Amino acid sequence: MTQGTLALNLQTTRRLPQTERELVGICLALIDGRSDLSGPERRLIAAGAIPEKSLSMAGEFRVEILKGGDPLGDSFIALRSAVSRRPAGAVFTPAWIVKPMVAWLKREGTPARIVDPGAGSGRYIMAAGEVFPAARLIGVESDPLGALMLRANLCVRGWIGRTEIIAGDYRCFVLPPCAGRTAFVGNPPYVRHHDISEAWKAWYSSGFAALGIKASSLAGLHLHFFLQTLLLARKGDFGAYVTSAEWLSVNYGSALRHLVVGGLGGLSLDVLDPSLEAFPGTSTTAAITCFRVGETSEPIRFRAVATPASLQGLTGGTPMARAALRPEARWSAALPIRGCLGADEIELGEVFRVHRGQVTGANRIWIAGPEAAALPDAVRFPTITKARELIAAGACLRSSDKLRCVVDLPADLAGFSDDERRRIDSFLKWAAGNGADQGYIARHRNAWWSVGLRAPAPILCTYMARRPPQFTLNACGARHINIAHGLYPRAPVDRAVLARLLAWLNENVTIGDGRVYAGGLTKFEPKEIERLRMPTLEHVAR
Numbered sequence: 349m350t351q352g353t354l355a356l357n358l359q360t361t362r363r364l365p366q367t368e369r370e371l372v373g374i375c376l377a378l379i380d381g382r383s384d385l386s387g388p389e390r391r392l393i394a395a396g397a398i399p400e401k402s403l404s405m406a407g408e409f410r411v412e413i414l415k416g417g418d419p420l421g422d423s424f425i426a427l428r429s430a431v432s433r434r435p436a437g438a439v440f441t442p443a444w445i446v447k448p449m450v451a452w453l454k455r456e457g458t459p460a461r462i463v464d465p466g467a468g469s470g471r472y473i474m475a476a477g478e479v480f481p482a483a484r485l486i487g488v489e490s491d492p493l494g495a496l497m498l499r500a501n502l503c504v505r506g507w508i509g510r511t512e513i514i515a516g517d518y519r520c521f522v523l524p525p526c527a528g529r530t531a532f533v534g535n536p537p538y539v540r541h542h543d544i545s546e547a548w549k550a551w552y553s554s555g556f557a558a559l560g561i562k563a564s565s566l567a568g569l570h571l572h573f574f575l576q577t578l579l580l581a582r583k584g585d586f587g588a589y590v591t592s593a594e595w596l597s598v599n600y601g602s603a604l605r606h607l608v609v610g611g612l613g614g615l616s617l618d619v620l621d622p623s624l625e626a627f628p629g630t631s632t633t634a635a636i637t638c639f640r641v642g643e644t645s646e647p648i649r650f651r652a653v654a655t656p657a658s659l660q661g662l663t664g665g666t667p668m669a670r671a672a673l674r675p676e677a678r679w680s681a682a683l684p685i686r687g688c689l690g691a692d693e694i695e696l697g698e699v700f701r702v703h704r705g706q707v708t709g710a711n712r713i714w715i716a717g718p719e720a721a722a723l724p725d726a727v728r729f730p731t732i733t734k735a736r737e738l739i740a741a742g743a744c745l746r747s748s749d750k751l752r753c754v755v756d757l758p759a760d761l762a763g764f765s766d767d768e769r770r771r772i773d774s775f776l777k778w779a780a781g782n783g784a785d786q787g788y789i790a791r792h793r794n795a796w797w798s799v800g801l802r803a804p805a806p807i808l809c810t811y812m813a814r815r816p817p818q819f820t821l822n823a824c825g826a827r828h829i830n831i832a833h834g835l836y837p838r839a840p841v842d843r844a845v846l847a848r849l850l851a852w853l854n855e856n857v858t859i860g861d862g863r864v865y866a867g868g869l870t871k872f873e874p875k876e877i878e879r880l881r882m883p884t885l886e887h888v889a890r
């Protein structure tokens with residue numbers, strides 16, 4: 349049994365809210381008019397009726413909160429599915445991680461205020477509020493329900509008068525100057541770069557550029573939080589964050605590695621064994637980073653943590669001189685960490701973008717049959733339309749001769765000759781007569797007749813079969829529809845290296861790397877292909 353399930357099993361006596369509206373109602377009853385709500389919280393409350401049942405449940409929640417539990421946070425996690433929480437990276441931290449982190453803060457000093465970025469229901473704020481009774485408490489949380497739970501927890505503890513709750517984005521947060529030290533503590537949200545807007549990616553790289561550090565736009569939101577922390581902090585401020593450990597070993601983590609040896613003043617890195625399930629429900633390896641802003645001389649301690657008990661203190665480990673820790677290198681090599689990338693490994697997504705092929709909306713129309721025979725060659729594209737075509741081709745698809753064609757017309761048909769236009773019109777008349785203009789996909793395209801195939805992908809792969817994906821070099825420039833994924837190099841890759849890499853992928857990717865569905869089908873979504881581990885290109889070239 350993991351620590352997380354143990355905590356849940358102890359809390360079976362209280363009733364559980366059945367909906368998020370009931371949870372909102374419980375929070376409201378616990379706040380009981382003792383605190384002004386932020387705009388986002390008010391809008392959340394106004395968005396629907398509050399079930400009367402909530403009022404009668406609030407008492408049981410109050411008792412449990414006063415005993416040190418987080419029934420609001422537990423209810424939220426039970427009510428909102430992991431899939432719905434993922435875009436905001438909302439995973440709440442178990443007490444066995446929160447407590448040693450707050451204990452570390454206590455050893456480091458007495459802060460005038462505590463900042464918890466991405467506070468959720470306030471597990472860190474609650475723990476820190478107890479340990480530092482004189483400190484001001486600041487929780488920043490973008491989810492209005494998170495902010496409301498935090499407020500309710502603070503009201504029950506009687507701490508609302510020493511608190512500020514900011515219901516907004518941590519990257520927009522402004523921290524006014526204060527006389528004493530500020531401690532930052534929390535679990536910054538893990539959101540992958542695919543779900544981060546271009547504007548925030550630009551904020552991230554220009555923020556690092558101003559510090560003289562080159563930063564990759566592939567970084568996740570937790571790295572944005574580290575940057576914002578440094579921007580807000582003053583020399584002597586300190587903190588502890590738990591995050592996924594991947595930044596220690598991937599290329600896009602190098603900017604944060606720069607911060608940790610440099611301005612952020614990293615003091616220790618405790619990497620938790622994946623079997624500890626630091627973030628229940630995810631199979632992530634977690635790392636706790638403790639820092640003292642501006643510290644440049646103390647060595648940084650590295651430690652692999654195998655049990656919750658050995659986490660206590662966050663003080664053990666092997667000291668490493670800062671000068672020996674090169675940010676460009678993978679730090680997981682200094683400490684062989686299970687679940688982390690090794691020295692010569694990267695994620696495939698660092699080298700390739702992976703895109704599912706285009707959905708035609710009606711293969712019987714757009715995969716060229718006899719009715720398309722008269723169309724100009726320029727609108728008939730040889731295409732992979734069945735996974736078995738890649739499996740039959742093996743490592744290299746040399747010729748498109750045996751492939752079927754997909755009809756892909758431009759949205760603007762003005763450029764064709766009169767004769768070509770006549771043939772196209774006749775085909776489109778047949779297609780419309782067979783409902784091709786009526787489907788959901790067709791109605792949501794710029795022009796219903798324009799399928800919009802992607803450019804030929806240098807590597808194609810299958811993604812759903814009772815076998816590992818087949819990776820195939822696309823030597824003949826075939827297109828692909830949604831039965832295959834295309835791998836597009838982010839920067840040019842030497843053809844010989846590509847061929848070697850392909851051989852490696854075909855030999856080493858197993859179905860255990862994908863998501864297994866009932867019935868044994870294994871599916872690799874594009875993001876899952878991007879997360880596959882592979883050797884660095886330099887390693888492949890050797």
Ligand SMILES: C[S@@+](CC[C@H](N)C(=O)[O-])C[C@H]1O[C@@H](n2cnc3c(N)ncnc32)[C@H](O)[C@@H]1O
Binds near residue numbers: 437466490518536
């Ligand atoms: C990993 S959870 C941690 C919650 C809580 N601190 C804990 O450890 O139990 C991250 C939290 O950050 C919030 N969040 C996500 N993006 C945010 C942003 N840009 N600014 C502030 N909070 C954000 C999520 O809603 C979520 O509650």
